[in-house]
Amino acid sequence: xxxxxxxxxxxxxxxxxxxxxxxxxxxxxxxxxxxxxxxxxxxxxxxxxxxxxxxxxxxxxxxxxxxxxxxxxxxxxxxxxxxxxxxxxxxxxxxxxxxxxxxxxxxxxxxxxxx
Numbered sequence: 642x643x644x645x646x647x648x649x650x651x652x653x654x655x656x657x658x659x660x661x662x663x664x665x666x667x668x669x670x671x672x673x674x675x676x677x678x679x680x681x682x683x684x685x686x687x688x689x690x691x692x693x694x695x696x697x698x699x700x701x702x703x704x705x706x707x708x709x710x711x712x713x714x715x716x717x718x719x720x721x722x723x724x725x726x727x728x729x730x731x732x733x734x735x736x737x738x739x740x741x742x743x744x745x746x747x748x749x750x751x752x753x754x755x756x
Contacts, residue, residue: 652683655756660706661689663718672702679705680733684753686721689734695720703736707752714745 659679667673680688687705695701703718718736725732741749 652685654681654683654688655753656681657752657756659708661687662704662706663689663691663695664702677734682753682756684750686735686737687718689732689736691732691734692729694725694730694732695723695734697721697723700739703738705749707748711748711752714741714749716741716745 657679659682661677661679663675663677664672665675675691675693677689677691677693680690682688689695697720700717700719702715704713704715706713716738717740718738721735721737723732723734738749
């Protein structure tokens, strides 16, 4: 992996495999819910493992299932980078979290502290 990509987040990364749902608009204004997982997380973002390419600069509503005691957080995620890592194809996708409610920010930070 390109070392410059690894340094885009200033916050410490922690490895966590969580279920992530990404909403993509599709025909007729409906949303297509795509399920993938996290590779690592930080207070400002998440690296996803995806079998779908995601366009740089796009924003998507995302839901991250933090499990029992933390629940599901909802945020807007901006795609900062997308890197194909194998021929399946599989991608690592860097997502900057935005627009978290105070409640979801608190849950996210508590979750990160406990990893």
